[in-house]
Amino acid sequence: MTFDVEKIRKDFPNLSTRGRDEKPLIYFDNAATTFKPCQVISSTHAHYCHRTANIHRGVHYLSEEATAAYESSREKVRSFLNARDNFEIIFTKGATESINLVAHSYGRKFIKSGDEVIISEMEHHSNIVPWQMLREETGCVIKVIPFNDQGELLMDEYRKLLTSRTRLVSIVHVSNSMGTVNPVKEIIALAHAAGAVVLVDAAQGVSHEPIDVQDWDCDFLAFSGHKLYGPTGVGVLYGKQALLETMPPYQGGGDMILSVSFDKTIFNRLPFKFEAGTPNIAGVIALGDAISYVKAVGWEGVSAYKNELLAYGHKLLETVPGLRMIGTAKHKAPIFSFILQDIHPHDIGTLIDREGVAIRTGHHCTQPVMKHFNIPATARASLAFYNTKDELDIFVKALHKIIEVFK
């Protein structure tokens, strides 16, 4: 099946929005959040027009309809990740909450003083801070896998970090600031051999390549809907049933109980044990529609096309004098993080915005990555499957113009 980018673009109304000064918008900030296709937007609209009800409790028609739609989203996520069972899919408000859930619930119960948690130097702050909070509470030890100047994890160093005290490895699938695609399956196998469980932060990776949690054999996996063409405020935690069963609830409230009295509360079964309170019903349903959309587009065409964009982008950016790419791993997503001569990334961001190009500038919530390269910030262009080579041409032309301004 050939990949027709022009056809895809028609599904994303935001792509025809104008940028600053009515310039045609080039949206290269997809690592922050992606645009949403009509199918997702109309899903939310339709839900609030025709299916507004709370779930799991009502006996009336609308509640049953909403419950069915909500639960069918869970099935879509299960199938998308190839999890064994629906109840291994827990809806959260995003990847950050998913990671916090594991740190809070699994971490507090199973990680003790002196136990070790391994993360990497390229983690997003959301996969650093929850473990530091756990360290404060339990006295566990955090160890960090370093990466080389291409932005690739040093697997030999990782092997050395694994000990009999390693309880958990929490690792990013695709780096949001460098684009590196990490060898997740190998990382998991090594951790398992050492007797540790693994959490994969797939916030960036979920839109990049198909995920098979059984093939990877990962224990936990976190992602956000809004980086997968879905709405904000909804995310997923996948966890193996055996682990989730042993974990205490993360939050208390409605829906996560079977019965409550002032003497004793009996918690609900999976996955509801971890879904206290009324969830983001419309968001969960729209996430299901985003997944249906991604599946209909098809991974094969997307992967080939994104690799084309990656190669083309790298080739073009090489022509820009004084541009230093941050992140040149062999396996990469089309994320171009760079610094340009001595021009501060924020000046690049503001100037290129005037040309209609939206990029992200700053530390991208990965300050340790900035420290590795001894830079305060980068400019980052992150592409999705609806971006084009023409847009890359305009982007690079604008960079040349910026160099002129600072000459």
Added chain:
Amino acid sequence: MTEHTDELYQQVILEHNKHPRNFVKLCPCTHEAEGYNPLCGDHLSVYLRITPEGVVNEVSFYGDGCAISKASASMMTAAVKGKTVDEAKLLFEEFRKLVMKETDAAQPQQLLGKLAVFSGIWKYPSRVKCAILAWHTMKGALDKEKSVSTE
């Protein structure tokens, strides 16, 4: 680049960015403070040497930052040198109003002089912090605060 960009990245700003004035750690000094803008990673220190009579005899800054923060710091040092502490504080207030667009457009900002080049920055809310960082830092130094953040 478009006209609007020129409004912000005017020649005078680009020139101050390239050749910042008073770009040195002033030692000894009577007042100093460190300013940090976590958004950009802009990080600079402002140093002042104030006479017993309350006059800003020397003022300098040093650090890293984007063109806007650097140019603003450079122009600030040029503007407050020789002023009294009270005048410097007044200038701070006028500059703050300018970048926050709290000033009356009909009123010419005579006090601000060349600093009026920053008048268009309110259109870039994310960059206002860059422009005002050095000023807040100077105010902090005058008020004897050691560390200032624009977050």
